Amino acid sequence: MRYLLRRLGHAFFLLVGVSILAFLFSTLAPGNYFDEMRLNPQIAPETVAALRAQYGFDKPLPARYASWVNSIIHGEMGFSFAYDSPVAPLLLVRARNTLLLTVTATLLAWAIALPLGIWSAERLGRLPDRLLSWGTAALLVIPDLALALGLLVFAVRTGWLPTGGMASVDFETFSTIHKLHDLALHMVLPVTALVLSALPLLVRHVRAAVADVLNAPFLLAAAGHGIPRRTLLYRYALPAAANPLISLFGFSIGTLLSGSLLIEVVMSWPGLGPILLEAILARDLYVVVGGIVFSTLFLVGGNLFADLVLYWADPRIRTESGAR
Amino acid sequence: MKARRTFARWLVALGLLHGIVIFAGFFAPYDPVEQDRKSPYLPPMRFHLVDAHGHLHVRPFVYSLRLREGSFDQYEEDPAQFHPVKFFLRGARYRLLGFLPCRIHFFGAERARIYLLGSDAYGRDQFSRFLVGGQVSLAAGLLGAGLTLLIGLCVGAMAGYYGGWRDNVLMRLAELFLALPWLYLLFALRAFLPLAVSPLEAFFLIIAVIGAVGWARPARLARSVVLSAKERDFVRAARGFGATNGYLLRRHILPETSSVLLTQAAILIPQYVLAEMALSFLGLGVPEPLPSWGNLLSSLQQYSVLVSYWWMYLPSLIMVPFFLGYLGLASSLHERGEAYKIDRRNLGTLT
Amino acid sequence: MKAERSSSYRDMQPLLKVENLVKRYAKRSLAGAREELSALDGLSFTILPGTTLAVVGESGSGKSTLGLCVACLEYPTSGSIWFEGRDIVELAEDERRRLRPQIQLIYQDPATSLNPRWNTLEILIEPFVLQRKFEHEEMKQRAYSLLERVGLSSEILGRPPAELSGGQRQRLAIARALALEPKLLILDEALSALDCSVQAQIANLLMELQSSLGMTYLFITHDLAMAAHLADEIAVMNRGRIVEQGPVEKILHQPQNETTRQLLAAVPRMTRTALPALDQ
Numbered sequence: 006m007r008y009l010l011r012r013l014g015h016a017f018f019l020l021v022g023v024s025i026l027a028f029l030f031s032t033l034a035p036g037n038y039f040d041e042m043r044l045n046p047q048i049a050p051e052t053v054a055a056l057r058a059q060y061g062f063d064k065p066l067p068a069r070y071a072s073w074v075n076s077i078i079h080g081e082m083g084f085s086f087a088y089d090s091p092v093a094p095l096l097l098v099r100a101r102n103t104l105l106l107t108v109t110a111t112l113l114a115w116a117i118a119l120p121l122g123i124w125s126a127e128r129l130g131r132l133p134d135r136l137l138s139w140g141t142a143a144l145l146v147i148p149d150l151a152l153a154l155g156l157l158v159f160a161v162r163t164g165w166l167p168t169g170g171m172a173s174v175d176f177e178t179f180s181t182i183h184k185l186h187d188l189a190l191h192m193v194l195p196v197t198a199l200v201l202s203a204l205p206l207l208v209r210h211v212r213a214a215v216a217d218v219l220n221a222p223f224l225l226a227a228a229g230h231g232i233p234r235r236t237l238l239y240r241y242a243l244p245a246a247a248n249p250l251i252s253l254f255g256f257s258i259g260t261l262l263s264g265s266l267l268i269e270v271v272m273s274w275p276g277l278g279p280i281l282l283e284a285i286l287a288r289d290l291y292v293v294v295g296g297i298v299f300s301t302l303f304l305v306g307g308n309l310f311a312d313l314v315l316y317w318a319d320p321r322i323r324t325e326s327g328a329r
Numbered sequence: 330m331k332a333r334r335t336f337a338r339w340l341v342a343l344g345l346l347h348g349i350v351i352f353a354g355f356f357a358p359y360d361p362v363e364q365d366r367k368s369p370y371l372p373p374m375r376f377h378l379v380d381a382h383g384h385l386h387v388r389p390f391v392y393s394l395r396l397r398e399g400s401f402d403q404y405e406e407d408p409a410q411f412h413p414v415k416f417f418l419r420g421a422r423y424r425l426l427g428f429l430p431c432r433i434h435f436f437g438a439e440r441a442r443i444y445l446l447g448s449d450a451y452g453r454d455q456f457s458r459f460l461v462g463g464q465v466s467l468a469a470g471l472l473g474a475g476l477t478l479l480i481g482l483c484v485g486a487m488a489g490y491y492g493g494w495r496d497n498v499l500m501r502l503a504e505l506f507l508a509l510p511w512l513y514l515l516f517a518l519r520a521f522l523p524l525a526v527s528p529l530e531a532f533f534l535i536i537a538v539i540g541a542v543g544w545a546r547p548a549r550l551a552r553s554v555v556l557s558a559k560e561r562d563f564v565r566a567a568r569g570f571g572a573t574n575g576y577l578l579r580r581h582i583l584p585e586t587s588s589v590l591l592t593q594a595a596i597l598i599p600q601y602v603l604a605e606m607a608l609s610f611l612g613l614g615v616p617e618p619l620p621s622w623g624n625l626l627s628s629l630q631q632y633s634v635l636v637s638y639w640w641m642y643l644p645s646l647i648m649v650p651f652f653l654g655y656l657g658l659a660s661s662l663h664e665r666g667e668a669y670k671i672d673r674r675n676l677g678t679l680t
Numbered sequence: 681m682k683a684e685r686s687s688s689y690r691d692m693q694p695l696l697k698v699e700n701l702v703k704r705y706a707k708r709s710l711a712g713a714r715e716e717l718s719a720l721d722g723l724s725f726t727i728l729p730g731t732t733l734a735v736v737g738e739s740g741s742g743k744s745t746l747g748l749c750v751a752c753l754e755y756p757t758s759g760s761i762w763f764e765g766r767d768i769v770e771l772a773e774d775e776r777r778r779l780r781p782q783i784q785l786i787y788q789d790p791a792t793s794l795n796p797r798w799n800t801l802e803i804l805i806e807p808f809v810l811q812r813k814f815e816h817e818e819m820k821q822r823a824y825s826l827l828e829r830v831g832l833s834s835e836i837l838g839r840p841p842a843e844l845s846g847g848q849r850q851r852l853a854i855a856r857a858l859a860l861e862p863k864l865l866i867l868d869e870a871l872s873a874l875d876c877s878v879q880a881q882i883a884n885l886l887m888e889l890q891s892s893l894g895m896t897y898l899f900i901t902h903d904l905a906m907a908a909h910l911a912d913e914i915a916v917m918n919r920g921r922i923v924e925q926g927p928v929e930k931i932l933h934q935p936q937n938e939t940t941r942q943l944l945a946a947v948p949r950m951t952r953t954a955l956p957a958l959d960q
């Protein structure tokens with residue numbers, strides 16, 4: 006329990022630190038967001054004045070940061086000049102979509118990489134393993150952008166899958182089952198792109214971690230005792246490899262989140278990626294900060310989850326932190 | 330020993346590929362900026378050895394393309410007009426290695442343009458744009474990686490060698506940078522810098538931004554190497570002869586970081602090339618008309634291009650050998666490090 | 681065994697005098713608890729010039745820390761170390777740095793005390809390079825004479841340490857340590873990592889150097905038999921304190937302390953026969 010609290014506190018510190026960093030970067034920006042807002046005819050001058058008062062645009066950085074934090078407590082997370090709305094409702098929807106994509110891709114990628122990596126590690130150096138190595142190498146050297154675009158070209162040419170977006174035009178009229186089906190169809194391309202980009206490194210690292218464990222003296226000793234192969238693999242080898250694998254899991258979430266940024270934009274999936282890009286081009290400060298904070302939230306959350314699983318799985322960590 | 334040879338081979342292969350890009354002006358038949366509004370979206374030309382009458386020619390040749398009857402964007406070959414491929418011919422001016430004025434190009438044709446990879450909306454030769462764009466993207470990757478490793482080394486060495494509060498502060502900062510998914514961090518940094526800049530400014534801006542993003546992981550690695558090197562007896566012995574901190578770092582400790590940094594370089598360079606591509610593809614990187622591998626692909630964002638002009642996708646496949654080279658380099662460096670451990674293959678499988 | 685020295689030596693000023701040396705480390709366990717370890721807990725001894733003091737104790741009794749403190753490479757928590765009449769603990773950092781060449785340390789494992797990326801010549805002339813006093817040619821000449829003094833041939837000069845044997849490496853380490861003509865040589869388990877026959881060779885080299893150069897040695901070891909062979913005086917260390925100190929004969933035949941007795945009992949039989957004095 007104390008471990009959990011410590012890790013939570015650490016995660017919170019990271020989130021706060023990142024948000025401060027993001028605000029700090031914003032001081033680098035030339036031009037005042039606010040002047041651009043004034044030029045925008047759609048926003049009434051009273052709104053501009055009210056926002057200025059609320060977010061303290063003329064005040065120094067710490068005051069601005071404090072107002073932003075305050076707005077989070079009120080559920081707003083700042084104000085979007087481009088969308089003329091508080092940031093939180095905008096980003097929450099997008100965040101949910103990104104999460105949907107990333108979680109699915111993570112699960113799928115691991116579901117494929119884990120068995121493949123183990124299978125490969127068992128046959129280390131032999132032909133099947135080498136073939137797989139070449140296969141992963143081939144995937145690795147193709148840029149993610151090329152993969153995503155290639156999948157789009159494929160979809161366009163065959164017409165089997167929708168080429169972008171998250172829902173068909175008449176989505177609202179569908180029955181629930183039909184809605185789910187539609188969603189799944191729209192998810193195929195981006196999820197495939199994400200999985201394909203993450204898979205090769207994942208397989209390689211799983212293979213390396215498992216191969217290391219399979220080499221360990223304690224396993225050879227167990228084999229010498231005549232313990233059957235299946236048991237050796239699942240009850241001896243895999244738990245020992247859990248440590249690096251779980252750390253790898255935390256790391257893979259980071260790469261998948263980064264990957265999702267690009268793929269969402271290319272495939273018009275309405276996640277954090279496209280809105281972040283828009284906000285950058287429109288100089289919409291609070292959306293940018295909000296987008297960064299959300300993506301960090303997911304990464305930190307994912308790593309926290311991995312840490313906790315590791316804590317539960319690896320007795321060494323429990324004894325180290327419990328010992329006084 | 331074998332590992333060292335493999336490394337050398339990959340280095341040579343990469344060197345050749347980079348050599349072609351460095352001499353892009355020579356290998357590219359045309360100026361990448363040069364437009365030909367009468368030939369938008371031309372497909373790649375085919376080389377022939379046998380002409381329409383069945384004659385075999387010594388030189389390969391191409392037919393010029395003309396619009397098909399009734400179509401506005403479908404082309405067919407015109408058997409009446411054929412152009413033999415010539416080598417080392419005079420063409421557009423360029424500067425070899427950036428300063429030597431030159432006009433000789435590796436290949437081309439006398440009275441027509443040879444489009445190896447087709448042309449884009451403005452009739453610009455995609456192949457030339459690929460080669461010159463390679464200069465931009467690869468340079469961004471290399472220089473960005475250099476910057477990152479420099480920052481990472483300095484931070485890591487300072488944290489590891491001096492320890493104390495410096496170590497704490499720097500490592501906490503590194504944690505913060507690692508807490509962000511790196512592409513988001515990259516975009517965030519780019520976001521807060523001026524958007525409308527000249528191509529040259531954009532180039533250096535991109536390098537600075539990319540370089541500033543990824544220092545945390547190399548810093549941690551450098552720090553751990555420095556921490557363990559600091560405790561070595563030969564370092565203590567040198568202190569015993571009156572060495573200063575600067576001497577110890579320079580002569581004994583920093584050389585220990587070289588292998589770690591080299592491996593990191595082989596991993597970071599392709600990653601940074603991809604970062605530049607992502608930025609340029611989305612319009613945040615190198616702006617037109619300066620070509621880069623990223624903005625070469627940006628026309629593919631349009632559905633119509635995706636459907637009708639498949640050859641615009643080709644550059645993304647032709648850049649694969651470069652990434653393969655870096656992958657091979659990274660693998661062989663890893664192998665070199667592992668060479669001292671027992672060969673796992675000898676130990677067989679579980680059964 | 682070393683011959684008994686004349687009593688006139690006793691009247692000389694000690695080269696090294698250690699008084700109440702204390703060194704504590706703060707350790708953080710992985711759980712975050714702070715612990716304090718006392719590596720040295722009030723150590724005191726003296727060494728007369730031209731003699732050898734052996735500090736004998738088991739592993740973990742803080743011996744290496746002692747070597748580092750005396751060599752000005754670590755700061756003790758409290759206490760004083762008088763070298764040629766000056767307390768080196770009180771000196772400023774750049775004074776200490778100037779003093780270090782006079783007190784040299786020979787480490788246990790020559791494989792780690794020589795930079796594996798350098799070749800022998802570079803390793804040997806490093807002290808000269810750091811002192812910035814000589815031209816390259818003169819440095820090479822001095823390197824040759826150092827090699828000669830420790831019995832190494834000059835053909836090893838271009839080779840990296842990995843190509844030398846353990847004994848050769850330790851000789852190289854000794855040669856390097858002698859480069860700046862130190863007054864005190866601290867041997868921190870300098871023989872323990874060597875093969876038995878090589879141990880004897882290096883021990884003889886050390887004794888020969890002592891008699892020809894008048895060197896003073898502080899010999900830190902766990903090997904009581906080796907200490908008896910090389911030293912004039914033995915100090916027995918246990919848990920950071922000196923529990924007994926005296927001339928070799930007295931320690932061997934009239935041990936007062938339990939630790940000393942245990943160490944004596946632990947000397948293997950075969951070594952005992954080589955040193956009949958131990959059995960009396």
